[in-house]
Amino acid sequence: MEKRDSSLQSFDYLLILRGACAFAVVLRHYPFEFYTALGTSHLEWLLRPFGYIPVLVFFCLSGFLITQNFILGRYEPGSILGVWGYYRNRALRVLPLYYFSILACVLIYWPESFYRWDEVLALFGFVGAYKIDGGIIFNHVYWSLPVEVAFFVLAPVLFFSMRWLCLSLGVLGALLFIILAYFIYSAIVFWDIPYDDGFVMSRAIWNRLAHHDVIYNFEVFLLGGIAAFYVNGQSRRGTVRGQLFFKVSLASLILLMFARTGIVGDALFQKGKVDAFTLYLLLPLLGFWFLGFTMLYAKPQLIRVSRIGLLFRRALEALGHWSYGVYLFHMPILSIVEKFDILSGSAYQNSVMSFLALICVIAFSAMTYRLIEKPVMRFRMRSGHLVSSSA
Template structure:
């Protein structure tokens, strides 16, 4: 692994080349994003319809027991995969740019168009259903506006969330705003300074908020402030950002062996977390540091898979690439679908068979909605923006 030295803004376009060089389409990254979306979907399914997971958690095997849905209970880490991938892809998109005000404004406009149209379309469709099924007893225009603008509690004046997955979207938007300044900071100081500074910000924020409520981490507003504001997850984005700095000078065989090692550490850390499961909210280190360690391992695996690697071709398969294309819609739609099913069809979901049926129905509804959102809302809006006058061509990073 070689490192490039920091350079000035003036020499940056010629001197810095991200690992993804021209940011050509990489189907493996799309596949990873599709898997991340499915991990979050399965995590929420397990929490909403737990009967099947409970029935399978102690299946006998070779004189012991095992849980075939072990990783599903850690599906929340799919959010960190999204954050690390965003850190890498979006930093690569601006890596060699001069970052004049016009370019930065163009970047902000494109990123806003990546999130808001799909969000607004969902709100228009979703609100009547949540009202008719009783999930929301009354509409308050302040709450509608807060959801439309992604301004949520615990921010000052923030509103309650209609869709539980919305909490990550303000973090993405905050990262978009910060990214050009992170690149400028990197160009003047280097990657290690950026990583250490982002880690310091994240730790000071997390332990500072935790210290305000040291008697009990079960105090929910404390948990919200720890991870629902950019300083609390800045290091997670920075790990993806830093991938652009490093160029791996390894043979395919060496990359395969290293990927297996990092993947084993990643899986092993899940078992460490499993052992902490009942005390996580009382264990400062588990609560405040676990996702940071996992994000480092995620960044390592992504870096090792940026170039074609034998054994990883399945990640570039057409179904997974398609799933990556519609992953934003999958992320937006799966949770309200899961919440609405018991309201629309009560009494069907309490058995293992009902739990499996809920997953099937969720997929049958969510995937077409996600595909429709991508085809008729998200992609047309971005394509029209790219064709608008005075737009300079740029790599498409969704």
Template sequence: MTSAIEKSYGDTSFITGMRAFAALAVIMIHCGGAGFRELGEIGKNIANFGAAGVFVFFVISGFSVASSYEASSNYRSYLSKRLWRIAPLYYFWLGVSILLGTTSLYWQQQFSVPVDIYNIAMHLTFLSFLDFQIANTIIGVEWSIPIEVFWYLAVPFMMRLSRGTKQLAALIAVSLIVHIISARAATLFPFLGENAPLAMQWSPVPYALCYALGIVVYRVRPYIRHSDAIGNLAFVISAILLLAYMCAPRVFAKIFFDELVFTSLVTTVLLLFGSSKSRMFTLVFGNRVAQFLGIVSYGLYLAHMPLLELLTRYDGFWIQNPTSKFLLVSLCGTVVSAITYHAFEQRFVAFGKNISRRFSSSAPLSEIQS
């Protein structure tokens, strides 16, 4: 039996552990690199790669959303589950950030925008991606949440258009082209000015590839014969590629076009070939610590910036040193996220599933990874 803070997703439980590493990677870069920058050029590359944790989240989300949609009896039931999964905790941290005064002053000052009624309303309606100047001005990492909601709406239609092998290949090709075009925003969209890359980065457009690859994983994974040897080989190859990337990121960026494409492809390989049968996947992603952090990873992602702002107000060595800062923020974030998971998040997820059943002619036959 599992405790209230543990879940089992059978052969794909390792994905929960992957979420933990993605969340910690994001915290690492926001905490000054967790000490890696002081280790030389490769250390700087490791620290900078922390930003790619969001890409990992998006590919995993694509797989989870595809699973959720297929397990739901209709679109309303599916969408209800997804929104009740993501919205309550998001609203909670929007409110906490405003009430405690831990909003993102950097981006407010960068674009001379206040946290006013317009700003808050755009956040509450998940439309803040339409105005990049306010997209990241409250929690400090919330730019990604409206993007997830956008793809919640779009993924079911993408799945209907990609039921065959040719259609699935076309989906990948189109999403890759869209990403390449978005990466050239500064040249192609001069009316956005010098902020064109940022405006595109905080929009749903570049991440079509992440969600398309998540759909690929959902479609293809059932046909793969999983074993200890196959899983271990996929893990080793992915680890070698990541280490090589840390040593020569510019070279890999030319080969794979950019970091998003590289990270998304590596994540796809892990999702396709990983399983509980692999000792390496179980050791790294299936251990109790990784599983625990993965369960509360959504709360950890939202909580770490407000907590970092609060902790920074109390000057001291432990907050000036990037290593101790990372450890302290991660520890505090884990504690707070565990509390909000039990007292808040878990209850609303269960409530959302009950609501979704009212939109269904019958309850889903299987629990999906939420």
């Protein structure tokens, strides 16, 4: 019997990516100012990436994993029973923790939430706003849930549309078709917005679209879905996995997006403006990046690691499992920590407070995963082939 190399461990990079995105959202929303205290303000774009990018990666992951579930036969989108099983599992995955977070926010923001009970009820139906007059009251991230749920509802129909595009145009042609169609859509939507300083428009209008327009955000879901057709439609063995140039290109592209949106984009945001890069290029570039990422890392891989590397991998994958809770609860928990007014004022004190809140978020998310998410998963219907990463 051949002895197995104990240093070989399986890495689920899609799960790790999901955890990294949740962590990036927290870094963006929390008042971490260690870069100021350490004199590294020029690296803020890397330490606190533009918050929209990790959310878009979430959307890409959802589009990829759900489309892959259809491709691999876990759900049959052409049958009533298959679609019912899909909707049932999606509801069990999304609703329990989301509804629990709403109830938690009602208690945290009591009594203000009591006087806006109609807005609280609207959140349960994914039709409510995430802000009220006078500031954020419920949860800063609730804008993304209606967008995700709209895609989940339409996913069986969109699957057939994406499959038809891939069969008719090929995967690359389907990608370019979606990018071109959305470029035209964006141009039509914003054609009458006054521009100045070149290609610059109102941040308020863009923010409304980016946070509330379902169609505008569907581009990245579709690009993630097309990536699933590519990854599961042909053998990838020996194509790009060992090519250093491909990996360097992927890293350079994500750094370009971080730098362009973090340095230039943040400066424009402070002036109430958005540039053409954010409006027209960010989504398609991210889609291309995600396609390349899945070409390399879509399936768990055996990699030789040390014990320290194994612990690091387990920590990252655990964060991936807890990512939904981290995403939903990081702002409410920060509000609780801030109410105690333990530390505030200097850049160093704000960073310590942020680390304290982050520890609480991770601990609470681990608890809700164990007590809410994981038990509910036992009731999910299982059929066909199972994919390696749960959506």
